[in-house]
Amino acid sequence: MIGRRTALGLAALLALVVGLTGCSALSPNRLPSVKSSVPLDYQVTLQFASVLNLPDGADVMMNGLQVGRVQSTETTDAGVDVVVGLTDDRPVPADSSAIIRQNTPLGDTYLALQPPTGGSGGELLRDGSVIPRERTTSPPPLEDTIAVLAYFINGGSIQKIQDTMATLNRTMPPIKDVRAIASTVSKDLDDLSRNTGQLDRTLNSLNAVSGSFTDSQQQIEHVFSEQGEHYWKTVATSLVSHISTLLPSVGSVFTGGLFLVPLLNSTADAAEAGRGMWDQAPATGTAMARFLEDTLIPFAQKPSVDIASVQAPSVQATGKKELLADAKMLLRMLGAIK
Template sequence: MKQQPKKTLRCAPRFPGAPATLTPAALALVLLAGGCGLPSLADVPLPGGAPSGPGYRVTAEFVDVLDLVERAAVKVDDVTVGSVEDISLDGWTAKVRLRLDRGVRLPANATAAVRQTSLLGEKFVAVSAPVTEAARGTLTDGATIPLVRTKRGAEVEEVLAALGLLLNGGGLAQLKTISQELGGALDGREAEAKDALRQLDAFVGGLDAQKADLVRAIDALDRLTGRLDKQKAVIGDAVDVLAPGITVLAEQREQLTAALNALGELGKVGSRVITASKDDTVASLRALQPILERLAEAGDALPKSLDFMLSYPFPPNVTGAIVGDFVNLSITADLDAATILSNLVAAAPRPVAPRGPAAPGSAGPSGGGGPSKAPPAKPALPGQLPPLCLPLDGILPPQWVPPKECELPEGCKLLKPGSPLPLGALVVPKDGLLPQGTVFPAGTKLAAGTILTVQCLLNPVTGAVEGIVGGVGDLLGGGG
């Protein structure tokens, strides 16, 4: 390593002819008189090798700067980049003005700390980028590092005091006792302890996996508590209103408890009775099944008969005609000739007109080869019924059309099975027998499914009492 030449301080004497050897006092006098000046403070290099060139200034705020002094070093990553220019006090906050080299680039959210070079070394200010957040901006001249981004290191005295507290009045003895007791408790139970730790790890892992749900639940609970807080007056009133009821319940607690116990015993007895009588109950229900089926088949006939029994031997609607000890009755006589004739034909067998031989090439009513034709009926004599046009030797075919001589009500038609069902029409049952109540004699057979229009049905007998007032002439006129 090349050594630097030593610099010596030489002063030219102003007094010519001065002796070469001088006493110390004379030398000092000569130096002052000869103009040999001492270096100024600005020319003295900074301690620690801090740069003395152009720079910028930053103020750092500290709660405590310990024994930091002016002209102390400012370091970035243990490299001296400036010095402390001034330390002042603002209330309870120490403000330290730092001078940094212009070439040092730091973020605007930089941090500062008072540190120590060694255990007994000097203090310095360490400036660095933040470690808990991302760096942003640039630290410029006149910027301030606030208290939230500054700190100081622990002093040796503080460390020794804490160590003395731990050793003298601390819990080392207790820690030893705890360690021994814990070892004795876990001795021989290592497997259970490991299993407990595994379960605890699984539990904590489950909580971590559900932390989003837990956060939502906490937020919902927070909203609920907020709403409850807004309605605390209403809740307080409700609690005040409930107080008398709760007092009564408290006074009747013994009775309520006894009632609940008795109800429990009743349940036990009921369960025992139902279990013992289960077979008999099922048998009784099965025995009732035919009776219930017959009642269901009877339909509304049973209630109607019961209604008739209350007014026997008169129909139920006669009660309005009873006046005192006699009954006012009236009869409505429908003397319409067509109605009387149809009732007589439907109610009794009608004489059949003689049938002549069939025309050549014709078939019977049930054979193929063409529609059958009834022989022309003889003209009815006065007082005789109209000729019967129904064939009595077989079932009427679905295509059967009454001949013109057959006197049927207007609109009475026989429709083949599957035809659209008119309103109020009658469908011939499966056995083909026509029931009573049609214009045809009872027992007449038709093809199953044949449809009779509503004009082929007789008006049902209702037994209604209409109470017509009039003479014999009105009755013979049809009651109209």
């Protein structure tokens, strides 16, 4: 019994010595990887402009499945060449594109392969294949993303939205009054929708009147033309001349009826001036009917107002403090600060 215990102690001591002597060769890169479940059957080179902080051993994903791992990166004159190991169990189309992604802003970086949306040509990646830089995409640096986010927050956009909503709340009447107005408008629109026949008849009548002007355009133009004007002047002159001749007892002032000639000339000039209005009457009637059918009735059925722009006052000192507090909370959510 004693010899057996002694042998077990010597074995444990020998194992401890071997373990201590081997610690000098132990490193994180030599530890077994938890991602080694995917076999690496062949290698493919991907050419990137930059890879940021893409580590060796990062996952290579396609359609949500792991198809390989990053084996090494090498800097070149034109960018960075990334060598990845892929598995034969999940074939990758030769015309696929590659992009470096992160699940979260501060999460692990991985490499995603994206097959073409319209279908591939049938060829697959094989050992030694190269995906050129034209089909690879490098993500923007995290610092640029944080800078854009900080500019958005510090620029006052959130505060402007809050001020806009506060202004709208102050401008709008109380909810009780809004509901009363909406109820009244709803009843008016409902009544209008039930009497659209009257509007249709009115529009049809206006359309018929404008059509009658159009049908009589030649006669109207003839009446107010130069020949018509000359005719009316001649008739007026002859009529007044004969009537004044039949009434000599009125006196020498009315002899020949010459005093009526300027009045009739003015009347003819006024009629000639109104000729243009009669010429435009059909077009005016058509435009009015189109306005009622295309603008007034649709707006009465579905009234709405488009807000083109809203301006808010600049951010005050208290608003800046709130923006800084919101920025700190956002950075804590991202994990950038504690």
